Amino acid sequence: DVVMTQTPLSLSVTPGQPASISCKSSQSLLHSDGKTYLYWYLQKPGQSPQLLIYEVSNRFSGVPDRFSGSGSGTDFTLKISRVEAEDVGVYYCMQSVQLPGSFGQGTKVEIK
């Protein structure tokens, strides 16, 4: 199975400042079809996870453009250009290059 490792596990950010989360996979997420199957989710307190980014860098419908994803192969990054209060929660990366898909441990983001 593919193991996903996120760093850091927690992050305290001043509103308006940037934030960055790293996600590394135990094997390449580049599929034979040429796509890279890496996703980012945010689970706000008391809520179900919500999709932010699909296939490394594509924002899902309604996701603010302060969120961006990048990376390739086994190394990926989620960046928030200017953190807002509503961005608090736990961020998860997920791979689905092979079944079963798997999530990172999560990165808890809080506001200073």
Add this chain to the structure above:
Amino acid sequence: EVQLVESGGGVVQPGGSLRLSCAASGFSFDDYTMYWVRQVPGKGLEWVSLISWDGATTFTADSVKGRFTISRDSSKNSLYLQMNSLRSEDTALYYCAKDGRWIAGVAQGGDFFDYWGQGALVTVSS
């Protein structure tokens, strides 16, 4: 508006059974692979099972294989998870989730969840 509403959670003794349901609305249920994902309270997320849009293909995680069975009923726009021989480690919030891809192949990579239900809590305890 896409809605996924889970039901059937509860407290069950070790070795017992439970059946979760997920009522789907706001999209063409027959066109999408559906999934169960679980989360131990306060912990991370784990894929449990999936069933293809046509019901022909299923996948179940090793941790529950042989004990959990996924199914769907297009006439009721519903997804199910039959859970047998429950263990304490199965205690979790079980989410129903919809594939983000339309009529997609299964076991070909690229699965992702664009909508999730609110979850059904399963507690296995004596």
